[in-house]
Amino acid sequence: MNNMLELRINGFGGQGSVTLAHLLAQAALENGNQGQALPFFGVERRGAPVRAAVRMSPTAIHAHSQCERPDYVVVMSEKLTEAAISEGITDIGTVIINAPHAVAVKSHATWQVDADTIAREAGLISADGPFINIPLFGAVCRVLDIPQNIMEQTILNKWPGNNGERNLGAAGKAYNTVTRINK
Amino acid sequence: MKTAQVIMDTGARAAALAVKSARVDVVPGYPITPQTSIMEAMAAMVENGEMHARFIPVEGEHSAMAAAVAASAAGARVFTATSANGLLYMHEVLHMASGGRLPVVMCNVNRGIFAPWTLWADHQDSFAQRDTGWIQYHCSSNQEVYNTILQAFRVAEQINIPVMVNFDGFAISHCLMPLTLPPQEDIDRFLPPHEPEWRLDPAQPSSFSNVTNASEYAPFRQMLSDDIMASIPLVKQAAQEYKDITGMWDGDTIDTYRLEDAEVVALAVNSMAAELRLSIDILRQQGIKAGLLRPRLVLPFPAEDIINALPQNAQVMVLDRNYNFGHPGGILASELKSVLFGRRNDITVKNRVMGIGGIDLTRTYMATEIRAMLDD
Numbered sequence: 001m002n003n004m005l006e007l008r009i010n011g012f013g014g015q016g017s018v019t020l021a022h023l024l025a026q027a028a029l030e031n032g033n034q035g036q037a038l039p040f041f042g043v044e045r046r047g048a049p050v051r052a053a054v055r056m057s058p059t060a061i062h063a064h065s066q067c068e069r070p071d072y073v074v075v076m077s078e079k080l081t082e083a084a085i086s087e088g089i090t091d092i093g094t095v096i097i098n099a100p101h102a103v104a105v106k107s108h109a110t111w112q113v114d115a116d117t118i119a120r121e122a123g124l125i126s127a128d129g130p131f132i133n134i135p136l137f138g139a140v141c142r143v144l145d146i147p148q149n150i151m152e153q154t155i156l157n158k159w160p161g162n163n164g165e166r167n168l169g170a171a172g173k174a175y176n177t178v179t180r181i182n183k
Numbered sequence: 184m185k186t187a188q189v190i191m192d193t194g195a196r197a198a199a200l201a202v203k204s205a206r207v208d209v210v211p212g213y214p215i216t217p218q219t220s221i222m223e224a225m226a227a228m229v230e231n232g233e234m235h236a237r238f239i240p241v242e243g244e245h246s247a248m249a250a251a252v253a254a255s256a257a258g259a260r261v262f263t264a265t266s267a268n269g270l271l272y273m274h275e276v277l278h279m280a281s282g283g284r285l286p287v288v289m290c291n292v293n294r295g296i297f298a299p300w301t302l303w304a305d306h307q308d309s310f311a312q313r314d315t316g317w318i319q320y321h322c323s324s325n326q327e328v329y330n331t332i333l334q335a336f337r338v339a340e341q342i343n344i345p346v347m348v349n350f351d352g353f354a355i356s357h358c359l360m361p362l363t364l365p366p367q368e369d370i371d372r373f374l375p376p377h378e379p380e381w382r383l384d385p386a387q388p389s390s391f392s393n394v395t396n397a398s399e400y401a402p403f404r405q406m407l408s409d410d411i412m413a414s415i416p417l418v419k420q421a422a423q424e425y426k427d428i429t430g431m432w433d434g435d436t437i438d439t440y441r442l443e444d445a446e447v448v449a450l451a452v453n454s455m456a457a458e459l460r461l462s463i464d465i466l467r468q469q470g471i472k473a474g475l476l477r478p479r480l481v482l483p484f485p486a487e488d489i490i491n492a493l494p495q496n497a498q499v500m501v502l503d504r505n506y507n508f509g510h511p512g513g514i515l516a517s518e519l520k521s522v523l524f525g526r527r528n529d530i531t532v533k534n535r536v537m538g539i540g541g542i543d544l545t546r547t548y549m550a551t552e553i554r555a556m557l558d559d
Binding site: 021022025026029034035036037038039040041042043061062063064065066068 | 189191217302323324351353354355357358359360361454455457458460461543544545546547
């Protein structure tokens with residue numbers, strides 16, 4: 001990594017975007033870089049659109065704004081794709097979409113992962129639905145070329161014990177099945 | 184010898200960890216967004232025995248500061264935290280802490296003021312407490328929050344004046360970043376136990392802050408005014424000795440970036456001043472000789488250090504995240520002008536108010552604003 005990399009997560013309240021942002025920042029540190037997770041906290045409720053900024057950099061991070069033109073946009077629900085892109089992304093940016101089938105954004109390089117199915121199959125389900133942030137963490141690490149062992153160590157640091165093991169399976173599956181759709 | 188530990192944590196948690204490492208005795212607390220995370224962390228640390236302190240839950244901020252004043256007068260090392268309208272509700276008791284010469288340390292997590300309601304950062308809350316006789320730091324990073332709380336206790340207890348450590352709600356308080364925790368033995372060396380010259384003691388009954396005649400009252404107020412000015416060398420000394428022990432440095436009274444040869448100087452406080460470093464780089468790439476001057480100490484206003492740091496004939500662009508009602512701009516610009524008048528007639532001061540109620544201040548937005556201010 002030569003320069004600061006910026007990423008924005010667009011999701012719905014309750015999908016675990018804050019934890020996803022924290023995991024990614026922690027993975028950056030685990031990978032020998034600086035990391036920052038800056039979720040936007042509003043007066044949102046479950047189901048309302050939410051967003052979080054994540055930064056990774058080989059040197060100290062001084063930015064404290066939300067990412068207005070990030071290098072990567074993570075779309076936690078396919079329904080949000082258009083809205084997420086319209087919030088801003090660099091011209092050469094990459095989009096990572098959680099969807100059950102191949103989807104592509106014409107203007108940008110797109111990766112797709114079926115985080116819902118992976119989370120359900122791993123038994124990562126709450127009353128509100130699957131914990132899609134765990135597979136999405138695996139998928140984003142793969143797209144960012146963060147080594148799988150760094151991804152796994154980050155999960156085990158956060159959840160020592162059985163929960164960590166279950167999360168590892170789901171994150172690993174997403175790491176290995178996230179697919180580049182175009183460009 | 185133990186080495187420093189690097190963890191990932193939020194600015195609010197960084198504050199709580201600093202309070203724990205300062206071995207604080209008493210924490211009165213009342214929740215208010217976005218400060219609540221600090222009080223939650225403090226309550227948990229006391230509850231699970233990580234921290235040997237008395238946590239006093241109270242029914243409002245006026246009582247939180249009253250409890251802080253009482254505990255400090257009894258000789259305890261005391262910490263509390265608040266935000267926005269919570270700070271305003273304390274206003275009366277803030278004077279009791281400073282007039283009573285009690286070295287309370289408080290975090291104010293900056294948030295815009297009601298009405299209308301807002302949850303997000305601007306600096307009207309802390310700047311509205313300018314005339315309460317508290318020393319005020321304003322911090323621009325999670326690490327600086329941690330470091331400054333420890334320095335604040337040192338300064339407060341050396342000169343018996345309360346210290347407010349301010350930082351932005353959400354942009355810092357809820358931002359997860361790497362945080363270096365020095366070994367506890369180093370913190371203990373930097374901040375020895377609090378040994379007040381005087382304390383309320385039931386075994387030796389006395390009272391304090393009684394009714395005074397004007398001839399007694401006036402010298403107390405003069406002494407407070409003089410001692411606030413005399414805290415500047417103590418602030419510098421605390422920053423230097425903290426650096427000698429931990430290796431960490433956030434500036435002392437001021438922090439600068441690419442200032443030496445600057446023709447255009449941005450002046451701002453808190454997290455926007457961190458982001459401004461990136462704006463300065465953008466402006467430099469565009470051929471503008473830009474630099475940054477961040478007052479870390481806002482009260483007392485570090486006049487001599489600012490006068491000495493500003494390059495000859497510089498244009499200073501003051502970016503205020505507050506209003507100076509009754510004047511066209513913000514409070515920092517007004518403070519700066521009063522310092523420069525008659526001392527640095529070569530300096531031009533320009534001013535814009537921005538970022539009110541948490542409007543996002545990006546590097547490109549602030550660079551564009553500074554460029555536009557060249558034509559103001």
